[in-house]
Amino acid sequence: MLLPGLLYFLVYKYVPMWGILIAFQDYQPFHGFFGSKWVGLKHFETFFTDDAFWMLFRNTFVLAVYNILFFFPLPILIALMLNEVRKEMFKRFIQTLVYIPHFVSWVVVVGISFLFFSSESGIVNNMLNSLGKEPVNFLLSGDWFRTIITSQVIWKETGWGTIIFLAALAGVDPQLYEAARIDGANRWRQMWHITLPAIRSTIIILLILRIGHFLDTGFEQIFLMVNPMNREVGEVFDTYVYSTGISQGKFSYSTAVGMFKSVVGLILVVLANRLAKKFGEDGIY
Incomplete structure (x- = not known):
């Protein structure tokens, strides 16, 4: 039963790692x-x-700080609010309503943004x-770029992010x-002293x-929203790797940029995990 999953990670995750040689x-x-x-x-x-x-x-x-500050807490908040809804039919309706944007492609999300702004x-x-x-001029202004990007992420992914937290809330002893x-x-006291402590470990793991x-x-969203007028605040590592690696054919240089980003991510995970353990949490390993 483990073999299909192991083959997937072996073929699509570990074998391509040899590509960092370039x-x-x-x-x-x-x-x-x-x-x-x-x-x-x-x-x-x-x-x-x-x-x-x-x-x-x-x-x-x-952009990463914006996502941590404004996006990450929202699935927790919505999960807590949905957990307080007692009418099951209304709860299911709201859940479906907030899940749907996750299945909309970034192309459509950007198209909707153009329609509005x-x-x-x-x-x-x-x-x-x-x-x-x-x-x-929202779409050409560098002042509005980060706000629009973060708002798109919130609208599209907040509802989907509540699934794990709702699953954790379902395990709280009535x-x-x-x-x-x-x-x-x-x-309010029940939420503060029972609900939140019960899902604290889940919050810590997902934060790590x-x-x-x-x-x-993310590449697709930023790539579709960046233009010459907002590139100074909109160009990120992902789009830079594409423009230098694919458009200009600098395969080795773009691989070095991508590897730098991955190494930084690994270091941040290790540091965040150690910090979580110092505060008495289990962490991810």
Whole structure:
């Protein structure tokens, strides 16, 4: 029974890891992995000394912080609210409503954003015009880029993120709530002293995993939203790897950039796990 899963990880996760060799080579497709010239850390040095490095790091870091601060707590909040709903039919309806955006592709999400925020025919700017206000160029403005990106992630993924927390809430012993009610605890006290402590370990584990993807802001969404006017705040590591590796054919250089991002993610996971253990949590290993 384990064999299909093991084969999947072996073929699609571990075997492709040999590809990181080209980060230390001047890779030429015709020469292959073992025929290309070995250049050591040359591509890493070039990347770290490039003026684009700090721009990419700043943009990726800010978007990652936005996701941690504004997106990560929302699935917990919605799960807690849904857990308090007593009418099962209404609860199922709300769950379905918030799950649906997860199955919408980023292309459609970006299309909806253009429909709402376009400077010429966007719904929001039409409303501003009707109020006698000047239209705002949301899609070309660097000031609005990060807000729109974070809002898209919240709308699309918040409902899907509640599934794990609702599953954790389902495992809370109902007798704890009964005992709390007998002691005079209201709904807020029950949530604070029973519900949240019961799912604390789940929150910590998911936060550690989220930190591991700290620099992974996603490619498709950013790629579709970036344009020459907001590139200064919108270009991130993922889109930079595509533009240099695929568009310009710098395979070794783009692999070095991707490897840097992965190493940083691994370090953050280890540090976050150690910090969680110091506070008495189990962590992920």
